[in-house]
Amino acid sequence: MELNWIEWYGYLASLVVFISLTMSSIIKLRIFNFLGCLIFAHYGMLTGLWPVAVANGSIALINVYYLYQIYKTKEQFKLLDAEIDSAYYQHFIAINQTEINKQVSIKALSEVNTSFYMLRDDNIAGILAGFKEEDGTFTIFVDFVPTKYRDYKLGDYYFNQHPAFLKEKGITRLKTYATDKDHCFYLQKMGFTCENRDDKQLYQKRL
Template sequence: MLEVIGWLGTVLVVASLTVAGVWRFRVMNLVGAVLATAYNAAIGVWPVVAMNGAIALIDVYWLVRLQRERHDAAAYEVLDVDADDAWLGHLLRVHGDDVRRFHPGVDLAPAPGRSAHLVVRGDETVGVVLVRDVGGGTGLIEVDYVTPRFRDFTPGEFVYRRSGLFVERGLRRLEVHAVPHAGTTYLERMGFRPTGTGGWERPVEPVAA
């Protein structure tokens, strides 16, 4: 049984290095480090105990920090950019195949009436929301995309929180025709409700005076 614990810890630590999501990486790495610490303590290999114990403490620190910041507007910022912005274009080219996996058939070329919002954490872009004005005060969410490293989080929420982004463009409601990768629970948390025709919608709340 002791050998099983040791091998399981090793496998988890190694496997965590292949995971793109920062949250899942830390969780797997933490569990693996704890098991490796227990195994090496049992057989008396103290330098390895110290190393894995330190790794576990570092993982705990980052998990606590990530959890604390996941809904914190001070940690994530929304940048409004033009539809033909160079960095947006680069981002959509790099992640184009992945974006289309979640939004089949979407045209990622710059389009009239489209607004683009980048969610950034420090100097890293973690999410993209593209909204097209389809008339009548309605904005269609064409893309709500999160990069693989932050797919365990929902950075798009920071875009929807800022109703002023949409009010300034004359939008009174937002529609979603294709459910994003985060699923219907995510849409409900963002204030969207089923339309009864297969889509989702939410009103754009007026900006407080």
């Protein structure tokens, strides 16, 4: 039996909700879930399935509420110097080793001369580590944020809105090499400019 467009519309709603559950970013999850629930609510109205319409409409409103709470909350950010041989630092690296290895090898990471904890509301939300030169250039080896904090807020705060945090550490220029397309997108979003050098994509930003 051939499906009509309303049935396909219902499948579309299911697909969008499914996609929302694959998102690592809580903001993206909320946005996609909102869209999926909105489509489902409309589907329920079109088909006369009012329990479906009411339930999904309510969930859509809940998503709006939590997105509003996320964006209105004034969070506190801070950079703290990190000792790479400290027990906590090594623990943080160990539990996130698989993802950190996508940016840099653990051996290379052990050779950095500058490392920071990126704090968000007094919680360690990521690490920024690399090699700082005397002229103020900081070559970033790893800029890693665990999944629950991966919403661009940390990078935007330190690299764009409040570069004074890094300047206070003697850093005036940032450079790093992109590791994949997602990394390129992130660096461009943070205001880095790209140069092709030695078959690698070098990104730089002056603070």
